[in-house]
Amino acid sequence: MNLEPVLDLNAYLKERKQWIDGAIDRYLPSEEASPQDLFKAMRYSLFAGGKRIRPILCLAAAEAVGRQGRPDSLFPVACALEYIHTYSLIHDDLPAMDNDDYRRGKPTSHKVFGEALAILAGDALLTEAFQLMTRRDLQTDYAPENLLRVIAEIAAAAGSFGMVGGQVDDVQAEGKPGNLDTLHRIHTRKTGAMIVVSLRSGAILAGGTEEDLQALTNYGHKIGLVFQIADDILNIEGDSALLGKNTGSDAARGKMTFPLFMGLENSRQKALSLVEEALGDLEVFDDRAAPLRLLARYFVERKF
């Protein structure tokens, strides 16, 4: 008889989202600070409905390698990941890039604040992310060497060989014939790298072994892809109201997607088999990896 309490993933996600929302609210200067419009723009995008996936992966990875309880001391790093993600969305939405007027059903930053402020709010969020990761109080819990390693890995994942490089590839691929390899490469850089480093950073700070880090890296690559495939599928058959954007927009734009190259059913099967493989990667961990296991399934089953 298994007496272990069954983990309620929704409650788990909700609680962590609240932790992260609260931490971001504390870290951000009030909207009265100067320049007011800059802080308004930063806050607007940080609180525009993000699910806090990257911070939650960071905390869940720390938990998997043995960090118990509410890990307040990890919050600055977890939030830094969300700052970087948010800056990338603001810049991706700009007229010179994807030219999106809405995201998650809300007007994008440049529609609300103008292009100049949107660019600068993105710049500020990226910069503040690094300031968060160098807060003095982090050094009471973590070795400076480990903090430097985490900052180095996050910068690498966010930079020209990671997220920014992937966005360049994405922008340049538009309107050109592509294939599954191109698509795979773009996503590995554009979203995969930050998902992997979200997991690694939590595990590094929580004292994970190199074996733990490798397992999380393998898991992260797979769920990053699952996340993207699910996104592509939702864009075809999801609920516009839940998604906060029109379905069918990828096809209308001629965007490369997994269903375009593999068909809808094969894309679904691919996502499901990646989830199974990702669960295999987690076999080195005990029950403390339960949230990561449920998250893998959640990524393929999510509705928005």
Next chain:
Amino acid sequence: MNLEPVLDLNAYLKERKQWIDGAIDRYLPSEEASPQDLFKAMRYSLFAGGKRIRPILCLAAAEAVGRQGRPDSLFPVACALEYIHTYSLIHDDLPAMDNDDYRRGKPTSHKVFGEALAILAGDALLTEAFQLMTRRDLQTDYAPENLLRVIAEIAAAAGSFGMVGGQVDDVQAEGKPGNLDTLHRIHTRKTGAMIVVSLRSGAILAGGTEEDLQALTNYGHKIGLVFQIADDILNIEGDSALLGKNTGSDAARGKMTFPLFMGLENSRQKALSLVEEALGDLEVFDDRAAPLRLLARYFVERKF
């Protein structure tokens, strides 16, 4: 009879510019790396004729507090300052901001590579700056705590209360009646903060005392202002060929400048008296601060 060799500032600047140029060239991936256009754009702006003032201030401050010889181990941090400066120029020049087609006589990044790539090259440079500062080899020479402190201070100077905040103020001030106080506040954030932190970062890593850091901070605030006043004066009466841009452009745009509020002659006097005050701040240092002393005068006498 003073047998001490007189420092030749031009030779000093030239040598350090070569060190920095060489280091940047080594740190940057080759233009064959993928995405090629991104690395081309990063390299283009990094080698568009910058004088390497911030890296040189970093090295000179380390020298003032006692660091002798060619300080190779400081190069990653010195170059990171130049990366951040360069990213800020690329983003400032964008159509949504100052909309400049030329800088130092060369077409700006978005004119050469398009707006999307210019935004992304700026993003990549800012991100890579933090990667440079977390290179493993830095830890053989510097305590991790000091590296974290330097990263924290540089992020603060570059962020929403520093350079980015100053740029927001600058963008928002355009076309509005301003005064000397507004102008002062904009420059303190927009250029002053990075100049001060360039000096502080070199001194922190070279083992400067808190007294040293305070003296350099005071000196930096003043020469930052001197640099800006000189810029404003050059825009009125400089040599367009040497400057690589048309003189009179500030006035044509209705930009706030020191000469606009104080007149040309008072601006010149203000710069000269700030230089004297800055030299006073350096009195805590011995002859090893000679380069910083000459630099203060150079800032007011420069022709481009």
